[in-house]
Amino acid sequence: MGEDVNTVSPTLGFIIKTIDYEGYKLNIWDVGGQKTLRSYWRNYFEKTDALIWVVDTTDRLRIDDCREELHGLLEEERLAGACLLIFANKTDVDGCMTEEEIVTLLRLNDIRTHQWHVLPCSAMTGKNLKEGLSWVVEDAKKRLFLY
Numbered sequence: 001m002g003e004d005v006n007t008v009s010p011t012l013g014f015i016i017k018t019i020d021y022e023g024y025k026l027n028i029w030d031v032g033g034q035k036t037l038r039s040y041w042r043n044y045f046e047k048t049d050a051l052i053w054v055v056d057t058t059d060r061l062r063i064d065d066c067r068e069e070l071h072g073l074l075e076e077e078r079l080a081g082a083c084l085l086i087f088a089n090k091t092d093v094d095g096c097m098t099e100e101e102i103v104t105l106l107r108l109n110d111i112r113t114h115q116w117h118v119l120p121c122s123a124m125t126g127k128n129l130k131e132g133l134s135w136v137v138e139d140a141k142k143r144l145f146l147y
């Protein structure tokens with residue numbers, strides 16, 4: 001958020017960012033998605049309240065890989081208490097996959113273990129980015145008082 005998407009490069013390793021959102025401090029660990037980096041994801045599972053899964057809706061070739069990785073992650077015990085936000089990104093691009101396609105192709109309706117929510121968004125235009133964070137915060141708040 002607030003960054004120029006035209007100058008970003010692939011995340012090597014991870015980047016920590018803190019965003020203040022309506023009085024809540026969100027510590028965000030942005031981990032690189034390249035295949036060679038995925039084995040490092042497990043280093044960041046501890047104390048995770050929310051998993052934000054950013055899907056490239058213009059990339060039909062890798063959507064199966066995307067589904068397998070996501071469902072694999074959801075089996076991880078240390079992520080059991082986390083909610084799941086799926087950002088269907090790049091919806092500013094013509095011909096991108098629709099929300100319905102993403103739900104079907106990622107088999108989101110099969111998810112029984114986590115609260116999930118899907119939002120079409122665009123890092124380019126900023127569409128729905130705040131709405132996504134708001135859902136994450138509201139969901140985390142609900143669980144805060146359960147412990």
Ligand SMILES: Nc1nc2c(ncn2[C@@H]2O[C@H](COP(=O)(O)OP(=O)(O)OP(=O)(O)O)[C@@H](O)[C@H]2O)c(=O)[nH]1
Pocket residue numbers: 005006007008009010011012031032033034054089090091092093121122123124125
């Ligand atoms: N049109 C459009 N392009 C986008 C959008 N979001 C990201 N991009 C472009 O997509 C490319 C990849 O973006 P990254 O932010 O590096 O993607 P990433 O998922 O962080 O990739 P890794 O760091 O390798 O995991 C860049 O060229 C971005 O400018 C979007 O919403 N719309």
Ligand SMILES: [Mg+2]
Pocket residue numbers: 009010011030031032033
């Ligand atoms: Mg990145």
